[in-house]
Amino acid sequence: MPIARHTRRRPARAYAGLTIPLALAWVASGCATPDRPDPLEPMNRGIFAFNEGLDRYALEPVATAWDWVLPQVVQESIEHFFENLDMPIVLVNDLLQLKFEAAGFDLVRLTHNTIFGLGGLFDVASMVGVPQNDEDFGQTLGYWGVPPGPYLVVPILGPYTLRDGVGDIVDSTAMAYAYMNPFWFDVVGLNEWETTGASIGTRGLRLLNLRAIYLEEIEESRKDAFDYYAFVRNAYLQNRSARVADQTDAPVVDEDELYYFDEDEDGDDSFEDYDDEDQDDL
Numbered sequence: 001m002p003i004a005r006h007t008r009r010r011p012a013r014a015y016a017g018l019t020i021p022l023a024l025a026w027v028a029s030g031c032a033t034p035d036r037p038d039p040l041e042p043m044n045r046g047i048f049a050f051n052e053g054l055d056r057y058a059l060e061p062v063a064t065a066w067d068w069v070l071p072q073v074v075q076e077s078i079e080h081f082f083e084n085l086d087m088p089i090v091l092v093n094d095l096l097q098l099k100f101e102a103a104g105f106d107l108v109r110l111t112h113n114t115i116f117g118l119g120g121l122f123d124v125a126s127m128v129g130v131p132q133n134d135e136d137f138g139q140t141l142g143y144w145g146v147p148p149g150p151y152l153v154v155p156i157l158g159p160y161t162l163r164d165g166v167g168d169i170v171d172s173t174a175m176a177y178a179y180m181n182p183f184w185f186d187v188v189g190l191n192e193w194e195t196t197g198a199s200i201g202t203r204g205l206r207l208l209n210l211r212a213i214y215l216e217e218i219e220e221s222r223k224d225a226f227d228y229y230a231f232v233r234n235a236y237l238q239n240r241s242a243r244v245a246d247q248t249d250a251p252v253v254d255e256d257e258l259y260y261f262d263e264d265e266d267g268d269d270s271f272e273d274y275d276d277e278d279q280d281d282l
Helices: 016-028 041-069 072-096 100-115 137-143 162-188 192-213 215-224 228-244 255-259
Strands: 151-154 158-161 261-263 269-271
Touching (some): 041 151, 041 192, 041 215, 041 228, 072 100, 072 137, 072 162, 137 162, 137 228, 158 162, 158 228, 192 215
16 A cells, blocks of 8 residues: 655665675774775675676676667766766765865756756766866765775675775765655655665666676776786775875776785795785775
């Protein structure tokens, strides 16, 4: 029986699966240090293997079909649409980080792409030279000095740190309450559980589209990586560290740098795992 409209709630459940892993990460946060950011590595590797199997046998085949059916320009337009939906969250995090100039650019980007880019399907703002920023609440926490905490692989959702996982929950909840749930709830007329399913489905659509866009890049990384788990972990941690520090123009590191191969004076190459390398605080 439908619930009366005035009594229905609009919960954001899409990230409910993050709560238990983040609780484990909180317990492990006391063991995480800048030179050892992955104290949960045995568990993380198991979850990573599960995610890889899910990707290999479920997501990748569907993404391959998606890529075959939809031209690249259509896939890019879909991603532009979702990026435009994210812009209010980016704008709020600009303000929380006291980046008022960036907030101004992002407001212009949001209005341009929404009005002239057909709801964000076309990135008109970039065509006219408006800079693009990518801020989230995890970066905001880092901006104000919150340490990243331990690295964590979440089933289906992938890599996080404790800080970024909390930030993702905040961002997704804010987006759901701002317009995702109201759209499905008020405009389309779905009930509470249908709204939750539609919100999760929307995120799944974006994930599928992104997987199709990066089919070749991911396959090449799998083939080239000595240890694909370590490659993904180190790439993620370095990327997040650079984004918190606003190193948007930082050069892309190659795989050797991600694995920290150092050459000894006698010419021998030695392998150093991320856990054994002295790193600056992320």
